[in-house]
Amino acid sequence: MTPVHLSHFTVSSCLGCGLEATLKALRQQRGGLAPCRFETIRDLETHVGEVPQVDGSPLPASLAEYECRNNRLAFLGLQQDGFRSAVEAAIARYGRRRLGVLLGTSTAGILQTEQAYRRRDPHTGALPDDFNYRTTQNTFSVAGFVRHWYRLEGPAVVISTACSSSAKVFASAARMLAAGVIDAAIVGGVDSLCLTTLYGFNSLELLSAEPCRPFDVDRKGLSIGEAAAFVLLERPTESLDADAVLLLGTGESSDAYHMSAPHPDGLGAKMAMAAALRSAGLQAADIDYINLHGTATPSNDAAEGKAVAALFGDRTPCSSTKGATGHTLGAAGGLEAVISALALRHAFLPGGINTLHLDRAITVQYLTANSELAPRRVMSNSFGFGGTNCSLVLGRAG
DSSP states (O other): OEEEEEEEEEEETEEEEEEEHHHHHTTTTTTOOOOOOOTOOOOOOEEEOOOOGTOOOOOOGGGGGOOOOOEEEEEEHHTTTTTHHHHHHHHHHHHHGGGGEEEEOOOOTTHHHHHTTTOOTTOOOOOOOOOTTTTTTTTTHHHHHHHHHHHHHHEEEEEEEEGGHHHHHHHHHHHHTTTTSSSSSEEEEEEEOOHHHHHHHHTTOOOSSSSSSSTTTTTOBOOOOOEEEEEEOOOOOOOOOOOEEEEEEEEEEEEOOSSSOOOOOOOHHHHHHHHHHHTTOOOOOOOOOOOOOOOOOHHHHHHHHHHHHHHHHSSEEEEOOOHHBBGGGGGHHHHHHHHHHHHHTOOOOOOOOOOOOTTTTTTTTSSSSOOOOSSSSSEEEEEEGGGEEEEEEEEEEE
């Protein structure tokens, strides 16, 4: 594929709001998971990655119809790291019809619906008049919100393929740029905490009581987090700085092995990674670091480990940053793409945290401490329920 420039990006998670806070936490190997005290939940023994700033950040009155936790989290990201100025400059260059919005989410604003159900009319069961499904719970809500905020007129799409959602938007946007449909795109993902997610994963017996421990021999499950990540994608210019970050390749697969479990040998994961390498015109030896999907569930880590080992052996450093951020579901791909971009720009490899005893049955080179090795090309993996897999290859321009 023709490389695409990540000209600007921003992220908010339990590590903090903005690139500086995120980079500092990664450098210090400091996580943001804490015992779950979210909303009305008091009966789940688990840790979550909550963004505390969301609760005190209501939307402006002009955006009141979009009021929900998911869009409040999105709004935080749209106002930091100079992202709004970058988008406005892109609008001036290309026009409002030539900017696409492609975002990933899983549960969107379902918390708004959960809260609305508590306020149903006691006699008729009707939902309250102020509840607006279209602009809150609907998965398109966040793309509609971003499009409305910037007054854009180009294509707007939401991809909801569970945990691969906000990785797959990079692939879709790259294809639209190559086809000449758009000249730039806002990509990324937003997913916020809600009761459906927490109780749902608990019913699947996938939640860990302690902060999650990816690739640990005693890993017991995942920790749920929330995040908003936004990236402005543009065609590269001839005057790019050496530390500019490029999307070099994308790989997608749909193995459909099982609704909620990966293929035990990581077949779909291997297919996605191999496709990403082909797309970038690279060999496995060209990748300096892999940001693993690494959810800390026994089956997922084992399957991904087999896939990585089959393609890369035990030579390529890798880690999961979900020990720091939790699993942010539909936002995970975008969040981890930004983390990978920070690793490229600031010349380090982020080690995984919370992992005390590596699972030696998984034969990969897993980092439990940061490395000062300066990567030139990295891969970021995002693998979702139902076998919807996506791998991205990012690299430095120089």
